[in-house]
Amino acid sequence: xxxxxxxxxKSIEMKFDGTVRMAQIDFGGITKEASLExxxxxxxxxxxxxxxxxxxxxxxxEEAKRTFRYLEEMGxxxxxxxxxxxxxxxxxxxx
Amino acid sequence: MKYITEYRDPQLAQAYLKExxxxxxxxxxxxxxxxxxxxxxxxxxxxxLLPKEINMIHGPxxxxxxxPLNLIDKAIYLAKEKGVxxxxxxxxxxxxxxxxxxxxxxxxGADIRILYSPLDAVKIAAENPDKEVVFFAVGFETTAPxxxxxxxxxxxxxxxxxxxxxxxxxxxPAIEAIMLDEESKVDGFLAAGHVCTxxxxxEYYPLVEKFQVPIVxxxxxxxxxxxxxxxVLKQLESGRAEVENQYSRIVAEEGNMAAQEMIxxxxxxxxxxxxxxxxIPMSGYQIKxxxxxxxxxxxxxxxxxxxxENEECIAxxxxxxxxxxxxxxxxxxxxxxxxxxxxxxVSSEGACAAYYHFxxxxxxxxx
Ligand code: SF4
Numbered sequence: 001x002x003x004x005x006x007x008x009x010k011s012i013e014m015k016f017d018g019t020v021r022m023a024q025i026d027f028g029g030i031t032k033e034a035s036l037e038x039x040x041x042x043x044x045x046x047x048x049x050x051x052x053x054x055x056x057x058x059x060x061x062e063e064a065k066r067t068f069r070y071l072e073e074m075g076x077x078x079x080x081x082x083x084x085x086x087x088x089x090x091x092x093x094x095x
Numbered sequence: 096m097k098y099i100t101e102y103r104d105p106q107l108a109q110a111y112l113k114e115x116x117x118x119x120x121x122x123x124x125x126x127x128x129x130x131x132x133x134x135x136x137x138x139x140x141x142x143x144l145l146p147k148e149i150n151m152i153h154g155p156x157x158x159x160x161x162x163p164l165n166l167i168d169k170a171i172y173l174a175k176e177k178g179v180x181x182x183x184x185x186x187x188x189x190x191x192x193x194x195x196x197x198x199x200x201x202x203x204g205a206d207i208r209i210l211y212s213p214l215d216a217v218k219i220a221a222e223n224p225d226k227e228v229v230f231f232a233v234g235f236e237t238t239a240p241x242x243x244x245x246x247x248x249x250x251x252x253x254x255x256x257x258x259x260x261x262x263x264x265x266x267x268p269a270i271e272a273i274m275l276d277e278e279s280k281v282d283g284f285l286a287a288g289h290v291c292t293x294x295x296x297x298e299y300y301p302l303v304e305k306f307q308v309p310i311v312x313x314x315x316x317x318x319x320x321x322x323x324x325x326x327v328l329k330q331l332e333s334g335r336a337e338v339e340n341q342y343s344r345i346v347a348e349e350g351n352m353a354a355q356e357m358i359x360x361x362x363x364x365x366x367x368x369x370x371x372x373x374x375i376p377m378s379g380y381q382i383k384x385x386x387x388x389x390x391x392x393x394x395x396x397x398x399x400x401x402x403x404e405n406e407e408c409i410a411x412x413x414x415x416x417x418x419x420x421x422x423x424x425x426x427x428x429x430x431x432x433x434x435x436x437x438x439x440x441v442s443s444e445g446a447c448a449a450y451y452h453f454x455x456x457x458x459x460x461x462x
Contacts, residue, residue: 002131002156002157002158002290002444004237004289016251032211035214035244038240038357040353049289053212054212054214056351057292063344074135
């Protein structure tokens with residue numbers, strides 16, 4: 001439960017009467033909401049590391065993609081994102 | 096288990112391994128503090144690849160594993176006796192409490208929900224104004240901003256029915272406790288990359304100074320781990336003790352200031368009991384007086400006796416590096432992931448579960 005997963009910011013919305021920035025983040029085809037309060041500079045299109053619904057740092061695209069592929073191969077993505085269904089094209093990586 | 100040829104960058108991994116073999120001249124014990132790193136070391140077969148002089152010790156860095164029995168009992172009590180909706184990260188559910196686990200309580204009808212984020216628990220509280228919602232807020236520094244944020248969001252929404260059961264632990268005091276323990280002999284540390292994303296690296300300088308022990312902030316992929324181990328080894332072999340940052344592509348020296356600000360708005364540092372270990376001074380967060388209304392332990396009258404730890408489980412010795420999981424008489428026999436006696440057999444980041452699932456280390460260790 002301690003890993004942060006890289007994803008791409010698809011859109012940003014102001015919530016709580018315009019005081020909180022929340023983003024829709026794409027993790028290899030799965031979209032989850034995350035708070036951008038810890039990284040106020042983040043913009044749409046940025047890659048960010050997300051941990052339990054909070055983005056904690058901006059990373060470059062290459063690093064984000066490399067890390068995502070690694071986590072996907074290791075079968076860590078579903079656990080960290082708490083999704084019951086498998087991601088597509090993943091079966092060969094599972095024990 | 097994977098083979099080195101399958102690593103993202105096998106050449107680089109080979110090069111680090113070669114350099115490690117060349118550099119090492121005597122036995123050293125290196126502790127990775129973070130459970131995510133333990134998981135990766137075992138799952139990727141790195142322990143078998145390292146020269147036998149390097150003894151990796153799997154530290155207490157799995158928040159699920161160090162959450163005290165008594166807090167699990169409290170969470171179950173809240174769900175069952177007080178009728179709250181209890182939100183929790185999935186890994187917590189199968190950890191044994193003194194009588195049962197959250198999963199068993201759920202099977203008996205308690206409203207316990209596996210959530211991805213504490214922010215989801217706030218949503219549930221907003222949707223269920225007639226119910227109390229409690230989030231079981233375990234975690235290291237990495238998770239603290241999210242848990243703090245859930246309190247701040249609940250406040251912004253004016254919710255009166257949301258609180259957290261906080262069981263936050265901190266890495267630097269654990270390193271200090273391990274160095275002060277006479278039985279555990281750790282020569283160098285890999286510090287957890289994602290924890291430092293939040294907190295930065297500055298907290299480690301006083302520890303290096305005080306104990307003359309190398310600390311290298313390290314990522315969790317195989318190549319990161321090998322490089323981190325090499326950096327610790329080079330320091331040890333040359334008699335240096337410094338803070339170094341293998342994971343500088345992610346970790347800034349000062350960490351994430353906005354996140355730290357959020358944490359210290361809601362939490363303050365306090366003494367904390369670590370399951371399997373002891374009370375470590377100033378090693379956890381508790382909710383500040385100002386936000387007491389969001390603290391489940393203050394909000395609810397929890398009438399519970401302090402339960403005793405299972406005496407057959409030697410998790411404490413494992414986390415201090417005194418013993419390896421297979422030296423526990425219960426390992427793989429009375430204690431399995433399906434029927435765990437102790438927390439390190441439950442979480443995929445716990446040392447016992449990692450050894451059980453991925454490694455056949457007994458032969459390696461004995462040869
Ligand atoms: S194998 Fe089970 S009983 Fe032994 S230390 Fe690990 S969790 Fe505890």
